[in-house]
Amino acid sequence: MVAYLSPIPFYLSSLCIAIATLKGDILEDPANEPKEDMYMMTVDPEDAPNQPQYVEIGIVSGLPVSVDGKELSPASLLSQLNEIGGKHGIGRIDMVENRLVGMxxxxxxETPGGTILFTAVRELESLTLDRETVQVKDSLALKYAELVYAGRWFDPLRESMDAFMEKITATTTGSVTLKLYKGSVSVTGRRSPYSLYRQDISSFEGGKIYNQxxxxxxxxLYGLPMRVRAMLEKGI
Known part of the structure; x- marks a missing residue:
């Protein structure tokens, strides 16, 4: 990671392959809009190309492995997506957060590549993971982030959650096609040999397996508890 300190005006920035961080100066007032010259990885979405760009992310067991069919190392893959996403103004995040010490x-x-990858993997999981697994994964993701943010990477709990994540994402394999346009990332297609989506079941036109x-x-039956409560309130 590289850190920069701007003398006039005073703001601190840091940059690594995954993210750029901007703090201080006018940003200390949450009502102020960031200055455009503060950004290091992304163009202003208003100045991004007027034509969208489509990108296909290949994923194996939950890990991104290719861009538009070309297999890349993790570092090269993220670098390429940073360049592509940055050109389209992808991945700008402005937030007020709670620090470890309480303030x-x-x-x-800025995380253009990270935003693209998060969207792609999340979308593929919508095909390959069942509802309950997704809910548990989402609940653990918050705790996982807290551990990492607090510098507890070597905590046994983090290692245990890794084992769980590795197990449930074993079938998260396939590809996701994304549309990048002026700061937005839209999913246009997804496919997986382990997809739990069955068109013959999900079709609104009916099918042999699912009878509407x-x-x-x-x-x-599902509404029975609410029905009983309503009866109680009405004295029935």
Missing amino acids: KSRGVY ADAAGFIR
Whole structure:
């Protein structure tokens, strides 16, 4: 990581392959908009190309391995996505956060490659993970982030969560196509040999496996607790 200290005006910035961090100067007032010349990795979305760019991310067991069909090392892959995303103004984050010591801090971040990868992996997981697994993964992700932020990388809990993540993402393999345009990342397609999505089941036109008439009984049972409470309130 490289850190920069600007004498006039006073603001601190740091830059590594994953993220650029901007703090201080006018940013200490959360009402102030960042100055455009503070940014190091991304162009202003308003100045980004007027034509969108499509990019396909290949993923194996939850880990990105290729861009547009070309396999790359992790560092090369992230560097390329930083360049592509930065050109389209992707990955600017302006937030007020809670520091480890308790105070609140306003920071501006740039992570073009990280934003693209997060969107791609998250979207592929929507195909390959069931509902309950996604919910547990999301709840653990917050704790995982807290441990890393607090400098507890070697905590046994973090290692245990890694084992869980490795297990559940074993089938998160496939590809996701994204559309990059003026600061936005939109998913346009996703595919996986381990997809849990079945068109013959999910179709609104009906199918042999899922009979929409079955929903009537489920709805009555699912709503039973609320129905009983309503009866109690009405004295029935």
